[in-house]
Every structure is written in C-alpha cells, then in structure tokens.
Amino acid sequence: MKSLVWFRNDLRMDDNPALRAACSKSEEVHGVYIYSENQLKLHNEANCKIEFMIQNLKSLEQSLNKLNIPLTVISSNGFNEDAKKILNIMNERSIKEIYWNKQFGTDEESRDIEVENILTNNNINCFLYDAQILFPAGTFKTGEGKPYSVFTPFKKRWIENFNIDLLDIEYNYIPKEKTKISSNINDFEFCFAKDHSVDMSLWPVGEEEALKRLDNYLDKKIFYYAKDRNEPIIDGTSRLSAYLALGIISPKRCILEALKKNNFELDSGEQGVTKWIDELVWREFYKNIMFSFPRVSKGRPFQEYTNKIKWRFDKGELKAWKSGNTGFPLIDAAMRQLKNEGWMHNRLRMVVAMFFTKNMLHDWRLGETFFMQNLIDGDFSSNNGGWQWSSSTGTDAAPYFRIFNPLTQSKNFDADGLFIKKYVDELKDIDEKEIHDPSNEIRSNCKYPTQILDLKESRLRAIDAFNEAKN
Template sequence: MNLVWLRRDLRVEDNRALYEALQTHQPVTALYIATPEQWQQHHMAPIQADLIVRRLGALRDDLDALNIPLLYQEVADFNQAAQVVSEFAEKIKAHTVWVNREYELNEQRRDALCEQLLERRSIDFKSFHDKCALYPGQVVNQQQKYFKVFTPFKKAYLKQFYSQSLNVLKPSVGPDHTLPDALHSARFTPESTFSYSRQSSEQWPVKTDEVIHRLRRFCAEDADDYHQQRDLPAYSGTSCLSPYLAIGALSVRQCFARLAYGLPSLTEGREVWQSELIWREFYQHLLWFEPKLSRGEPFLDWGRRLTWHHNDSDFEAWKQGNTGYPIVDAAMRQLNSTGWMHNRLRMIVASFLIKDLHINWRHGEDYFMQHLIDGEYAANNGGWQWCASTGCDGQPYFRIFNPVTQGERFDPDGEFVRHWIPELSEIPDKFVHQPWKWDRVNLLSYPAPIVDHKSEREITLELYKQAKDGS
C-alpha cells in the first residue's frame, strides 16, 4: 500500500510522486491536510483557500477514476500535519509515503519531521523534485554554485532544458482496493471541515479539463502576441495561469510542453512567456539555496541597513487605492476586488510603496499574499525584493518607476484606470494619469496625490546610498 501526501501539487497528470507510487502497481491512497493556523502565519489569501478547496473536489473525481481515494484532515499546523501523515500511513498499512518537495523553510522542516516519525514506524518516505522543470542543483555555474543573475541562469537553464526530453507524466489506473472502515469518514467530501476563511474564486474554473483548456487556448490564441500585449493591463494579454501553478493544478512542464507543441521553434511572444516561466523557476531555486529568504531577510546584506519611514495613513491609502496616483490606485482596487493583479501593475505599486512612500517592502509582500489568488512565496518574495533592489538580480536602486509615466505608457487611453476608478470616468484623456492638472479637478471626488513623486525619489536615492555605503 502507498500513501501519496498532496500539498501544492493538486493534479493527477504530471505529478511525479503520484506517478512513481502508481508504478509500484500496489494500491494507492491520497491524502490532503488543511493547516489553517499555519496558513494564517503564511498570510494565505482567502480567495486562494477557496480555490484550493474547490480544486480538491475536482481532484477527488480525477483520483477516483484512477482507483485512488482522497482522504482529508484538518489540523492546526505543519507539525500536526506530519503527525497525521504518520498515523494515516500506519492505519492503511502503507509501506511508503510519497511526496513532492517544497522549498520553503517551514515546509522543509515539516517534511523532515514527517520522515523521522515514519522511520519509527518502519515506513519509507520518498520525495521528489517536481515543482520545477529543472530542480535546484541542476542549473549551476562553472564553479558548481547557484546563479545570482537571471540572464546567465536562463542561458544555462535552456541549454540544460533542451538537452533532455520533456516528459509529461501520464498516470496509470491503480489497483482497486478498500479502505479500512475506520477511514471511510476521512474521505474528502464537499461537507468536509474547512475552517479557513474563504472568498469566492468562482471566476476561476477548477475542473482539470477546464484548466487544460485555458492553457491550450492561451498557447493557441495569445502566446504569439504575448510580448506585445503582456504589459497592457486593459487587455487580457497574459496567460492568467499563475493561480493554477501556485496550487499545483498545472505543472510548469505542462506549460512548457504546450507552448512548444507542434512547433519547430518558438516565436518571440512564446519566448517571452517561456522566459517568465523560467523567472518562476529562478526564484524557486533561490529558496532552496538561501533559507534566509524564507525568514524574510533581504538577499543582499546591505538591505538590512535601509531606513523606512512607515506612515500608517499612507499605507492605508496604498492598500485601499486612494494615493491620488490613478495607475497605482486602479491596480490596488483590482487586487482588493478580484484577488488578481496584472504583472506590470505589481511592479508599479510595489515601487510606489517602497520608493515613494518609503514603507518596508515586507509589508507589501504580506499584503499581496493576503489577497492574491496566485500567491506563491518564492515568486512574491522575489518580485518584492526585485522592486526593493535588495533581491537576487533586483532592479538597480536608482531605477524608480514614475507612476504617471508608467500609466501613460501602459494605459495610454486610461481604459484600465477608468474601469477601476469611476470617479475619473469623465476626465479628459490628457489628464487621466495626473488629474491634479485638470482645471476642473475640484469637481472630482478623487484624492490629491499623497506625496510628490519627484521629491520622494530624491529621498529614496539618499536612503539607498546611505544603506549601501554602510552609513
């Protein structure tokens, strides 16, 4: 008997732990454990929690078709989860527990504990690198060290990637088997206890064929133009697949395989999307090599010396989309309403919080995780540290996004801004990104800018210079 412990790998296709368990030709049981107190500590968004529990229902049906029952348990935290796995493994008389590795520090400690507990019961624990197409340690420099700059990482990654075959693993049907009577009540059902707070994710389909259809549609219809459309928030030019990657309803290998399906080479748009997927891999690799990132520390040591000027009212204005800078406010209102934010906008609002308001990037990082349906620690941390210029291959500290010019460049007609800020629906295009210059601004029920970008930019340059100089 085998027990497959599912975490952020909520799929049956291209799931290495599940595949390897089925290859034994012995009965397989799957287990998912909700850990609400741990999730609260990790700032999981209620909309992502809702996506997970909905996905579990679809996954149960996929597993049933393979003769694999899905068991479910809710406990407080990771330590208790490790205990439950050990107990369930013994109850079903499992010889082996199979998992796909996760790279965050708490998750690694959880798995180490679980392995110890299973060893006491003489049960094997087998783990696999499955989160990335190329796992940490496969892509290293000539000194066998991990890369600290993305471009050479990507070059080495692609060289390695194209030197091997890309296999998307197809699961086989497992042997039929019967659960012990005592565990029938542990099978996952829509009535299973799920006490973590939830926000509706109904706009995101969760059945496997629907998720795969989204991937195929993007690759067939939008991928070739991705490089031209991806930075325009008023258009649906991105894949919108990141929520499924975040919870493991899709694997990155499935994305790579579909992107290149039937093509002798990739177009420019497809290459750019491929590059975005490799950025995701880059940040996953960094977590493995640098546990300090899981502890909230900056990648660059001088980042600890940065001085922050936290202002509660400014932070609240940023969170609620009331800063007086339309592109920032529209983006934050989109996030608060939908749990989603366009990638270009993530950079704009992060830069504004850090370099216009001088608020610690960790506050923004936490707020994103509390609201994003695609919240994933590695990518979120990497993105925030990139904007803060404290991360691995982050943007130079003297590159500071101007929220007005960013809006004018990527939302030139103000279509996105007007959608999320109805107060600006009647403003002329010329002033939509700087309404304070309109001679009828007094008619608007929209706030004036809470800071002057030009002045705050100079303050940021001095704060960063002091931190880097060690003063």
C-alpha cells in the first residue's frame, strides 16, 4: 500500500499523528507540501516567518529522507487550487490514501472540506487527525451546551478531562520501502525575497533544535516562570512559540516533558510548571474560540457591540507606533524588539496592543495585521485572541475601562530600565529614575521623540468611545 502525507503547519516527525498513521499502515509513504506565496501574503504571514518555514521544511525533508519518504513541494496560487494539485499528484503516482493533520481558520477548514470531497469522489481515502491541540476542537461545552467563551471554566474542564493516555506519543519510525520518486526541495523555486531585519540566529532551524530548546527550558528556567515571566529583560519564557506556530514541536510533547518535571501533576506542585502549562491551555482556548465562533476568523469582534466603536485613524501616530517612536520608552522598546527579533515579550504585547487600541483608539484589526506581518510566531488564533483581549472586544477580555498605563507598566516591570536601554539606543545612558518618562531636556539632547499623546486625555476618550458604542 502507498500513501501520501500532506504537510501543512506540522513540520515535524515527533508526535505527528498523520505521518505516524501513514507509516504504520503503508509500505511506501510520500510527503507533499503546497507552497503558495499568494496565500501566505493573503494571510499576512511575516516575511521572517516564511523564511523560517522554508528552512524548517528543508530540515524536515532531510529527516524524511532517512526514512525513504520523498518530500515533493508544489507551487499553487492559493487554497482554491489545492484540491486539483493534490488530486493530480495522487493520480500521477497511483496513490489511494492521504493523511493530514487539521488546521484552524475558516479558509483552511473550507479548503479541507473541498479537498476531502473531491478526493472522496475520486475513490481516495482521506484520514484526518488533530495535532495542534490535545482535545478535538469543540469537545467542551458549558452546562447549557454552549462552547466556552471564558478561560477559567474552560481550563477547569480541560484539567478534569485530562488523561495521561492523551500523551501517548512515543513512536519509532522504521524506514519505508525505497521509491523511484526523489524530493524536489533543493530545486524548488520558492521565489522568496527577504525584506525583514530579524536576527535569525535567535531561531535555530529544525525539530532537533526545538526539542533542545524545550529541554534547556525545562532544565531550570521553568521553575522560575511564575515569577520571571512578567519581566521582559529576563529571558524567562521558553520562546517556543515560533516552533509551535509552524508545528515544528507539538504541544503534547511540551506538556508531557513539563509534566515529567512535576510528578505528572497538572494543577499542583511546582508553580512554574503549572503556570507554563496554563499558557499552553490559553493557546488551546483561543483555537477553540476560532473553531466555535468562526466570525472572529473573519475580522469580526467577539463582542458585537464593539462594532459600533468609532475608531480614530492618524497616519502619523500609526507610523510612530509601528516604528517605535511614540515617545513612550517601554512601548518603543517593545516595538523595536519586534522588528529586531520577530518576537515580543507577552507582557509587552498586551501593553502595546492596549496603547494602540485604547490610548490611540485605533482599530484592533490594524494592529492585529501588523503583528501577523512581523511576528515569526504569528498564530492566527492566539494573535486574534490577544488583540481582542487587549482591545476589550473579545472573549474573556479586559474590561474596557481597565487601561494599562505604559509609564506604570514600565516602572513595575522594567524597574531599572534595562529593557528600554537594550532596545532604545537613544536612552542607553539615562538613569533609571528618568528613563521611564524622560524630561523634555533629555528628549531633546538624546534626539528621542516627545510623546504622541496625552495619557489622561486619551484614556478618557477611549472610555467615552466604548460607552457610546455600548449605549
């Protein structure tokens, strides 16, 4: 028996249920990846993320090669061509079985339904798996039979239903029969034009590197996570998000290895471990939200009333925010971190998103898109969830009158100003008393911009706009 595995955002061997099933059942296995520059652009995938994806695809090809599984990369103009492309390759190679892991997002789901229909009509068997989250999306319902829209009760159900058998992921691959087909990845024209300035040495390529990163993180840092996770200058979080977003590592592997450090306890024992697993459950929560409330995947807010908010639009403010020149040092340091690293610390994501949607009163969708276009870990559901939380338009969102003050956040979470100094070169010699809100004289001497807005006034303006939309 011959089979085809369709790789999408699951660029790994470890805990890859589609690959595992194909390898268990078939003597000959082929892999395929559909590359569409158009589609990636349409979904605002960051240039650095595309580069990272291509490099990881090459790394995956080498691992598959050791098992005699050739990987064929096919180009396409977009999701609408995928069904035809898959059918063609299966017909050409006389393959009658295909395996893939499910993706989230309405476009992806519609594409998969179309592919499955066309293949089934052509007598091809399709086998679909859940590889991105522990429980299939939509598993948990409230007492009224509705999907959860608040994190804490969702997490409670998640923990109640957790069973260690869910993490039965160990599997030894045995090389398959050799095929006449060879991988084409080294000749494939990705037509990738680099236009980012991210330091890619921060993101070593490949599944082995991802597993090593997990291992290193779990060795020590995880035990301090509950305390260290809020201070951006501390390297206290795992930075595994880029690998999780492309499926280079699996959430099950992360949870299993973390549990081993905590006597397999999910909600007691080491606080750092339980807190870290909590964050992985947030990731699952947002994927469930996207699945159960497809409107959030179509640019609509979860809280419908917020559609009526009269967002402002100021080209100058937008430019200052994007380039890290708002005159608020912590905001600027965060935006420059994003540009240099393709990544931003979680607390700062909340701070800059709240500043954007509340103080600047700009539409959260603009910020969401800018993040997707720049994050190496861009993940549609987590990004959408994070933006909707910060702008108080989403599930379980921050109440609209709760607006982080970026100066207070700066003093609380970057007390010595070390994070600001690292990213805002103009302020590197300013002492910790002045650095959070430098005087006009310092700003002028250091050529650092004045503030683009007044915090008090802009806060009241935001509350008025939300009140008006609500009533």
